[in-house]
Amino acid sequence: MRQPAFFFPGFVCFLCLLLSAACSRPPSPLAELPVVPLSEDAETVPFPPGQHGALFVSTMPGDIATLNPLISEDASSGAAISRFLEGLTTLDPETGEIIPRLARSWDISPDGLQFTFHLRRGLVWSDGHPFTSADVVFTWRDAFYTKQLDPATGQPVIDPSTGRPRLRFPSRPAFFQMIEGEEVQVEALDEHTVRFTLPQVYAPFLLFGGGQDILPRHILERHVADGTLLDAWSINTAIHRPRELVGMGAFLLESYRPGERVVFRRNPNYWRRDSEGQRLPYIERIITRIVGDSNASNVAFAQGLTDAEGLQPDNITWISRAAATHDFTIHELGPSNSTSFVWFNLNPGSSPEGRPFVAPHKMRWFSDVRFRQAVSYAVNRQGVVDGVFAGRATALHGYVTPKNRNWHNPDVRRFDYDPARARALLAEAGFVMRGNRLHDAQGNPVEFSLMTNNNNNLRTEMATVFAENMAALGIRVELQFIDFNTIIRRTSESFNYEAALLGLAGGAPDPYASKDILMSDGRLHFWNPQQASPATEWEARIDELMRLIGRELDNDKRRAAFFEVQEIMAEQQPLIFLVTPNEYVGLRNRWQNVQPTPLGGVLWNFDALWARPN
Amino acid sequence: MKSIFREVLRRRLGQISLFTRLALYLTALFAGFLATQPVNQQNLDATFHPPTRVTWHDGGLAVRAYRLVDRSGPHYEVIPGEFHRVRLFAPGFDYKLLGLVPMKRHLLQAESPEARLYLLGSDSTGRCVFSRLVYGSRVSLTIGLIGITITLFLGLLVGGLSGYFGGRIDFFAMRGVEFLMAIPSLYLLLALRSVLAPRFSSDQMFIVIVIILSLIGWAGAARVLRGMSLSLRRRQFVLAAESMGQSPLRILRLHILPNLASYLLVAATLSIPGYILGEAALSFLGLGIAEPASSWGLMLSQAQNIKIFMLNFWWLLTPGAAIFVTVIAFNLLGDVLRDVVDPRMKTQ
Numbered sequence: 001m002r003q004p005a006f007f008f009p010g011f012v013c014f015l016c017l018l019l020s021a022a023c024s025r026p027p028s029p030l031a032e033l034p035v036v037p038l039s040e041d042a043e044t045v046p047f048p049p050g051q052h053g054a055l056f057v058s059t060m061p062g063d064i065a066t067l068n069p070l071i072s073e074d075a076s077s078g079a080a081i082s083r084f085l086e087g088l089t090t091l092d093p094e095t096g097e098i099i100p101r102l103a104r105s106w107d108i109s110p111d112g113l114q115f116t117f118h119l120r121r122g123l124v125w126s127d128g129h130p131f132t133s134a135d136v137v138f139t140w141r142d143a144f145y146t147k148q149l150d151p152a153t154g155q156p157v158i159d160p161s162t163g164r165p166r167l168r169f170p171s172r173p174a175f176f177q178m179i180e181g182e183e184v185q186v187e188a189l190d191e192h193t194v195r196f197t198l199p200q201v202y203a204p205f206l207l208f209g210g211g212q213d214i215l216p217r218h219i220l221e222r223h224v225a226d227g228t229l230l231d232a233w234s235i236n237t238a239i240h241r242p243r244e245l246v247g248m249g250a251f252l253l254e255s256y257r258p259g260e261r262v263v264f265r266r267n268p269n270y271w272r273r274d275s276e277g278q279r280l281p282y283i284e285r286i287i288t289r290i291v292g293d294s295n296a297s298n299v300a301f302a303q304g305l306t307d308a309e310g311l312q313p314d315n316i317t318w319i320s321r322a323a324a325t326h327d328f329t330i331h332e333l334g335p336s337n338s339t340s341f342v343w344f345n346l347n348p349g350s351s352p353e354g355r356p357f358v359a360p361h362k363m364r365w366f367s368d369v370r371f372r373q374a375v376s377y378a379v380n381r382q383g384v385v386d387g388v389f390a391g392r393a394t395a396l397h398g399y400v401t402p403k404n405r406n407w408h409n410p411d412v413r414r415f416d417y418d419p420a421r422a423r424a425l426l427a428e429a430g431f432v433m434r435g436n437r438l439h440d441a442q443g444n445p446v447e448f449s450l451m452t453n454n455n456n457n458l459r460t461e462m463a464t465v466f467a468e469n470m471a472a473l474g475i476r477v478e479l480q481f482i483d484f485n486t487i488i489r490r491t492s493e494s495f496n497y498e499a500a501l502l503g504l505a506g507g508a509p510d511p512y513a514s515k516d517i518l519m520s521d522g523r524l525h526f527w528n529p530q531q532a533s534p535a536t537e538w539e540a541r542i543d544e545l546m547r548l549i550g551r552e553l554d555n556d557k558r559r560a561a562f563f564e565v566q567e568i569m570a571e572q573q574p575l576i577f578l579v580t581p582n583e584y585v586g587l588r589n590r591w592q593n594v595q596p597t598p599l600g601g602v603l604w605n606f607d608a609l610w611a612r613p614n
Numbered sequence: 615m616k617s618i619f620r621e622v623l624r625r626r627l628g629q630i631s632l633f634t635r636l637a638l639y640l641t642a643l644f645a646g647f648l649a650t651q652p653v654n655q656q657n658l659d660a661t662f663h664p665p666t667r668v669t670w671h672d673g674g675l676a677v678r679a680y681r682l683v684d685r686s687g688p689h690y691e692v693i694p695g696e697f698h699r700v701r702l703f704a705p706g707f708d709y710k711l712l713g714l715v716p717m718k719r720h721l722l723q724a725e726s727p728e729a730r731l732y733l734l735g736s737d738s739t740g741r742c743v744f745s746r747l748v749y750g751s752r753v754s755l756t757i758g759l760i761g762i763t764i765t766l767f768l769g770l771l772v773g774g775l776s777g778y779f780g781g782r783i784d785f786f787a788m789r790g791v792e793f794l795m796a797i798p799s800l801y802l803l804l805a806l807r808s809v810l811a812p813r814f815s816s817d818q819m820f821i822v823i824v825i826i827l828s829l830i831g832w833a834g835a836a837r838v839l840r841g842m843s844l845s846l847r848r849r850q851f852v853l854a855a856e857s858m859g860q861s862p863l864r865i866l867r868l869h870i871l872p873n874l875a876s877y878l879l880v881a882a883t884l885s886i887p888g889y890i891l892g893e894a895a896l897s898f899l900g901l902g903i904a905e906p907a908s909s910w911g912l913m914l915s916q917a918q919n920i921k922i923f924m925l926n927f928w929w930l931l932t933p934g935a936a937i938f939v940t941v942i943a944f945n946l947l948g949d950v951l952r953d954v955v956d957p958r959m960k961t962q
Contacts, residue, residue, distance in 0.1 A: 298920070315921055317687050386658055386685060391685040460905065461738050464906060467654075468906075480904075
């Protein structure tokens with residue numbers, strides 16, 4: 001009888017703890033959000049009406065680092081931010097043209113310098129606060145262009161290296177939204193009209209400037225005032241005060257557990273509706289689990305644990321066996337926009353100790369276009385597609401993958417597998433075979449090292465195929481599988497390498513986004529970055545064409561210029577392109593209104609997807 | 615020494631383990647002769663090819679012909695009624711027997727170039743798993759020998775001397791040993807690997823890592839040997855030798871070393887599997903042997919892809935079986951040796 005007496009007070013305490021824990025937890029953040037009726041200007045989507053209330057489960061490959069679009073760098077953070085923030089314009093997922101989003105329409109002045117956007121009327125932020133031109137002006141003028149003031153004089157601080165005022169909140173989007181370092185003038189003509197005045201003609205402004213996510217002034221104003229804008233909307237905000245993350249997107253952050261999951265809930269004040277007048281989105285909640293390993297998340301999908309998943313090409317065969325059991329479909333979207341390529345270090349400089357980055361005799365080979373073309377002819381791309389990717393990839397011949405059909409030049413010079421031609425080109429360039437090894441005219445055996453990242457098995461397999469293809473020419477390739485960050489350090493800082501195999505993902509919707517890669521002074525001009533003046537004639541020509549693409553408004557002329565860029569790249573082979581994997585997305589069959597497009601993928605009309613509530 | 619060998623051979627387990635080891639080391643020595651294909655020869659039209667069946671057909675050895683049914687699997691089917699002739703001791707690709715004699719003859723070669731002779735299937739770029747396994751045995755088997763030689767040599771030198779002389783030498787030697795034992799070797803390896811990676815090619819790199827590992831790893835052996843020589847030092851025959859005025863070097867060589875030999879033999883045999891497994895673990899982590907060289911650990915690490923389990927490409931796991939057999943053989947031999955050299959500790 002003594003035991004219960006002992007036990008009882010403890011039990012009461014435990015109950016109290018439970019109660020207090022329950023009381024201190026914030027109430028569901030959206031329970032009390034005021035819902036403002038849909039305005040007349042709301043967009044009606046062209047899909048059959050659906051039903052509200054379903055739950056969508058997905059995974060993402062990495063944890064989010066921030067929810068602040070000014071400092072977000074990684075893909076996971078970017079994906080989470082794009083759920084709740086939107087821009088004035090966007091790309092049409094079918095045609096690739098620019099279509100209205102938060103702006104209803106726009107006018108461009110004849111000289112191409114003034115863009116006037118007419119915003120949709122009666123739209124509200126997720127917390128019910130009206131969305132007006134003041135928010136647009138705030139995003140550009142306050143969040144991006146606020147100057148750093150000298151506390152003593154009250155004057156803007158001038159950066160000695162650029163000669164321009166320093167920004168108070170230096171961020172990537174802020175620099176991105178300057179044109180050749182000059183600010184864009186933004187003014188509100190009335191509550192629903194904004195005018196942007198550009199310092200010079202800038203062709204992709206409608207896409208890059210118009211696509212800029214708009215920030216809520218009524219929430220972030222105080223962070224601009226007290227100088228904490230870059231610290232706002234951090235992971236801490238997401239964990240403790242998700243209500244502060246106000247946006248115009250279809251979803252709102254409901255809760256976040258670091259390393260575990262992110263939960264989004266539908267925005268009750270979203271500005272799109274279906275033909276029956278129901279407010280979108282239909283999905284009630286999105287639960288995104290953070291799964292570090294893409295194999296593990298592919299397995300989770302194959303076991304029916306998630307609703308949608310981007311699938312690796314080499315996993316399709318066994319995943320498709322579970323399609324009937326777990327009732328899903330694998331949508332094949334054709335070539336993806338990720339590329340893979342080999343390049344040689346063409347940087348003529350030397351290290352601080354005076355040692356050239358590349359040995360002079362090797363530099364002689366690498367900078368000979370016939371050598372690069374011979375290498376390109378010797379690469380068995382179709383073999384890589386068939387063997388390494390089990391046929392689920394496409395041989396790549398140019399800078400733009402066929403997915404980006406508006407900008408893809410299908411007629412560039414192709415280097416189909418032809419070892420005999422490769423040998424002929426090498427002989428023409430003065431290389432000779434001695435025994436089974438290739439030697440240059442001076443008698444040096446031809447060999448080089450090739451590095452690639454060690455955590456991608458498809459890439460390491462491509463590298464071994466490349467090495468075997470080179471061995472067939474008598475060239476010895478030493479493979480180095482090292483971690484990604486070391487590769488980036490060696491290709492962009494120490495330049496201490498001979499050749500590398502890497503890839504680019506997320507092909508840009510506008511060619512001008514590639515200027516950092518293609519122009520000779522670009523930071524990402526892989527083979528020889530940040531040149532003071534173009535090292536070769538063809539690089540000078542590419543620079544000229546890229547500048548034209550930047551200031552030409554006529555789309556046909558831009559396309560012609562970019563086609564020429566691709567032709568030069570194919571002719572000169574500074575990047576020896578290999579393959580582009582095909583894109584596969586798995587989606588459970590319960591989802592309705594699914595209309596995959598090559599450009600937009602499967603989930604582009606996410607706000608119109610619906611399923612019967614589970 | 616001869617009598618130990620005879621004793622080992624008298625026991626069933628000793629015979630099994632000794633002959634297994636002999637077979638393994640002969641495989642490593644004659645890898646070029648046994649391999650059916652060059653170690654890096656790829657065939658992108660025959661990736662993940664299943665093991666080809668060798669049969670008796672029409673009065674000679676032959677392999678079945680296969681057809682690629684579904685590239686995306688990839689999935690192969692036997693073509694009924696079609697065979698390719700294979701020959702023993704037939705000419706094939708060039709190699710050097712024992713690294714010296716240029717040769718062309720191989721144990722098994724297909725006659726026609728279309729025939730696919732994959733005794734243990736092919737891997738993700740269509741390389742012959744059997745040939746890679748055979749060539750890989752060189753790395754996996756020599757690594758233990760190199761490692762154990764360095765470890766025991768250093769252990770004997772430091773342990774034996776400090777145990778014999780004692781006093782200050784002993785004190786400092788043992789503190790040094792403790793210092794070495796305190797180094798977290800995995801982190802050291804990770805650091806060394808990233809620092810040294812650009813300077814060495816992958817096969818050199820591996821030897822460097824094994825040397826580093828054994829340079830850290832001799833501390834344990836040194837401690838045991840020091841204890842043993844400390845106790846031998848007090849034995850009457852050593853005291854007698856000392857009182858007769860023999861030099862310390864002579865005593866060490868004639869009286870102490872022979873008494874340590876039995877322990878050394880057993881310790882060496884029992885710690886070689888540690889190096890073999892260590893190589894496998896390091897290659898699995900991407901720190902060991904790298905492409906295009908071949909080793910069992912590397913082959914296993916390439917088999918850790920999920921699709922290999924899901925699509926049941928079991929032949930890619932054979933390096934695991936090879937490691938298993940080797941390690942068991944070494945451990946059995948170690949046990950037998952211990953029984954032989956130390957009859958008081960009989961296990962059976």
